[in-house]
Structures are given as C-alpha cells and as structure tokens.
Amino acid sequence: MSEKKYRLVTRSDMDGLVCGTLLKYLDIIDEITFVHPKDMQDGLIEITNNDITTNLPYVDGVYLAFDHHFSETLRNEKRDNHIINPNAPSAAQVVYDYYDGDEVFPGYFTSMMQGANKADSANFLYEDIVRPRAWTLLSFLMDSRTGLGRFRNFRISNYQLMMDLIDYCARHNIDQILELPDVKERVDLYFQYEDEFKEQLKQCTKVYNNLAIIDYRDEEIIYPGNRFMVYTLFPEQNISIHIFYAKDKDKVVFSTGKSITNKTSKTNIGELMLQYGGGGHENAGACQIYKEESEKVLKELIEKINQDG
Known part of the structure; x- marks a missing residue:
C-alpha cells in the first residue's frame, strides 16, 4: 500500500499488538519500538517524521499519531496529523477507521478487533475477569500490569513475543495463537498462581x-x-x-x-x-x-x- 515505510512506536499491550498487526498488514511499517507513555511525555523518546505513534501522548515532529485518550484532547491543540477519537474503544479502532477498515482489511480481522476494543476499553463481564479465555486471556497476558514479565524468565522476552505475534495474528485464529508454546507458557503461569x-x-x-x-x-x-x-x-x-x-x-x-x-x-x-x-x-x-x-x-x-x- 505504501512505498515509504515508517517505524511504529506504541505500547507493549493488546492495543499495541493489534495496531502493529494492522499497519504491518498494510505494509506501512518496517520497525517497531515499544515505549512507556510517561517516557513520551518526558521527551525521552526521539520522534521524527519517520514515526507513527499509537495509544501514546502526542510528540511534535511525528508523521502520524493515532490515539483515543481523553486527556490528550485537553493537553494538545488540534493538529492534522493527530488522529484522535476519545469515543473510540481503542487506538487500534482509530487506525482501522482511518484506513477504511471494512474495505481494506480481511473479514477474519473482526474478532481480533473486537478483542482489542474489549481489552482497551475494559468492557469485561464478571465471567471474563474470573475465567478469561480467547482474546480476553491474551490481553491479560500482554498487559504489563498483569506482572508475568517480572515473575520469571521465559524462553523468549515479551518484546520478542510481541514481534512474533504481530505476524502471527494476521494469519491465525485465537485458539491457534493460545497454543503457541511461548504463549502457552504464559497461560500456564497465569493460572498457576491464581x-x-x-x-x-x-x-x-x-x-x-x-x-x-x-x-x-x-x-x-x-x-x-x-x-x-x-x-x-x-x-x-x-x-x-x-x-x-x-x-x-x-x-x-x-x-x-x-x-x-x-x-x-x-x-x-x-x-x-x-x-x-x-x-x-x-x-x-x-x-x-x-x-x-x-x-x-x-x-x-x-x-x-x-x-x-
């Protein structure tokens, strides 16, 4: 879709994963960096017009910034390259809509989008919290606040798993994703310490x-x-x-x-x-x-x- 390739700068979570999957599918990005939003606010991450950011505070100089945080509408004046919709359930949905999602992305992306929207808007039912499954379970595994990363060393790092999943999510359903050895290792640990x-x-x-x-x-x-x-x-x-x-x-x-x-x-x-x-x-x-x-x-x-x- 695009001859020029950009770097995606996003969060290491479910929303970041799906944003990465969408932009990689469009062949817009060739590099991904995962950062903390506070580091963006504090100017610790160098951002240029070769960067696309999602779900992060706006930084001057960025090519495109996709977001849905209410506080960002208060913090910033309106800019053409700041694609923000505080009513969207996820930044992934903002990306999806910007690129005419239904026309451009395959139909089987629907369940992944529903998973990202549910996770980032925390639209969970009681049952999802106490007995998570499918995309909800994956979102808990990818959430740094779940704390799996600090608990033990896995075969591959969370960063590497995110990179693998960005490719894998575009081609596999959620049952296949949860059976991946590096995902299953985290699933087992999650339930082991419940x-x-x-x-x-x-x-x-x-x-x-x-x-x-x-x-x-x-x-x-x-x-x-x-x-x-x-x-x-x-x-x-x-x-x-x-x-x-x-x-x-x-x-x-x-x-x-x-x-x-x-x-x-x-x-x-x-x-x-x-x-x-x-x-x-x-x-x-x-x-x-x-x-x-x-x-x-x-x-x-x-x-x-x-x-x-």
Missing part, C-alpha cells in the same frame, strides 16, 4: 469509602494476575488505585481505574491524572510521583475521589 494472587490482593487492599487502594510497595513478590480482579473481591467499591514503584524506584506509580462491575464512579480519571503530570481516559489513567511527594499526592487523590463519589 490463588496466591487473590490472597495477596486481599491482604494489600485498604478501603476508603468508594475507593479501593492496592498498595504493593512493601511486597517482595507480586503474584501475577489481572488488574480487574479487585472489583470481584471488593464489589462495593467503584474505583481503585494500584500503587507500586516505577522502574527506577525513586518514583511511585498511581495506576487508577474505575470498577467495571460497579459503574457508579463520577471521577474523570484522565483529567485528575493530568493534574499530576500523568494522563488517561475518563475511566482509567495513571501518574508517576517522586517518592518524597507521593504520600501528599495520595492523600489528595483519596480526598478528590471520595468527594466525587
């Missing part, structure tokens, strides 16, 4: 009215599991904050999300996180705060979220 994960979740969670706070900072081992399980264990709470150290340990991450089983929270999370140098959607977002300021910020977050109800 009980330990739930027990640890209960022990690390404190409730502040409508808010559940899961604080992993003092945990030597954090068992792998999906980040939505907290809502099945604490059904009365309508919003949660997962707290853990950033990679460099001098910052604390507040990863915030609304309950997907009790949809009564009135907080606009993306807007709230933007006030602390982070970002996100109306229903999910995160910020990273220096350790010495983290308790003050946490107190403020609890106060604001409780006030919103």
Whole structure:
C-alpha cells in the first residue's frame, strides 16, 4: 500500500499488538519500538517524521499519531496529523477507521478487533475477569500490569513475543495463537498462581469509602494476575488505585481505574491524572510521583475521589 515505510512506536499491550498487526498488514511499517507513555511525555523518546505513534501522548515532529485518550484532547491543540477519537474503544479502532477498515482489511480481522476494543476499553463481564479465555486471556497476558514479565524468565522476552505475534495474528485464529508454546507458557503461569494472587490482593487492599487502594510497595513478590480482579473481591467499591514503584524506584506509580462491575464512579480519571503530570481516559489513567511527594499526592487523590463519589 505504501512505498515509504515508517517505524511504529506504541505500547507493549493488546492495543499495541493489534495496531502493529494492522499497519504491518498494510505494509506501512518496517520497525517497531515499544515505549512507556510517561517516557513520551518526558521527551525521552526521539520522534521524527519517520514515526507513527499509537495509544501514546502526542510528540511534535511525528508523521502520524493515532490515539483515543481523553486527556490528550485537553493537553494538545488540534493538529492534522493527530488522529484522535476519545469515543473510540481503542487506538487500534482509530487506525482501522482511518484506513477504511471494512474495505481494506480481511473479514477474519473482526474478532481480533473486537478483542482489542474489549481489552482497551475494559468492557469485561464478571465471567471474563474470573475465567478469561480467547482474546480476553491474551490481553491479560500482554498487559504489563498483569506482572508475568517480572515473575520469571521465559524462553523468549515479551518484546520478542510481541514481534512474533504481530505476524502471527494476521494469519491465525485465537485458539491457534493460545497454543503457541511461548504463549502457552504464559497461560500456564497465569493460572498457576491464581490463588496466591487473590490472597495477596486481599491482604494489600485498604478501603476508603468508594475507593479501593492496592498498595504493593512493601511486597517482595507480586503474584501475577489481572488488574480487574479487585472489583470481584471488593464489589462495593467503584474505583481503585494500584500503587507500586516505577522502574527506577525513586518514583511511585498511581495506576487508577474505575470498577467495571460497579459503574457508579463520577471521577474523570484522565483529567485528575493530568493534574499530576500523568494522563488517561475518563475511566482509567495513571501518574508517576517522586517518592518524597507521593504520600501528599495520595492523600489528595483519596480526598478528590471520595468527594466525587
């Protein structure tokens, strides 16, 4: 479709995987780099007009930026190369629509698109959370917040698996994908520690009215599991904050999300996180705060979220 090839810069998750699959199918990209959104905001990733970004903060100089984060509409003026739709369920859907998806992509991509949309908008049912299967299960495996990567060394890295899956997803159905040895290895580990994960979740969670706070900072081992399980264990709470150290340990991450089983929270999370140098959607977002300021910020977050109800 395109003679010129670009680099895709995206997140290492289900949405990034499907964006990569779509753009590779169109023969638009010849290189992929996975990055953290905060690194984009902080200017740590060099971006040029040879780059296409998806599901990441807008950076000047990019060729095309696809996104659906509400906070990005507040952070940026409108630009022609910033293809953003805050109502889209995933950045993959924004890419799909931009390239006239139904006309261009094969019909069998439909279930993959449904999987990406469901995962990135967290449109899960109770059953999906407690007994994940098909694309939902793959999305939990690919989500860094599930924590498989930090738990053990796999035969190949998550990066290499993502690269393999971008090619594989274009040619295989989800049952075949889950049977791939490198995927199956992760599936087995995910289910192996399910009980330990739930027990640890209960022990690390404190409730502040409508808010559940899961604080992993003092945990030597954090068992792998999906980040939505907290809502099945604490059904009365309508919003949660997962707290853990950033990679460099001098910052604390507040990863915030609304309950997907009790949809009564009135907080606009993306807007709230933007006030602390982070970002996100109306229903999910995160910020990273220096350790010495983290308790003050946490107190403020609890106060604001409780006030919103």
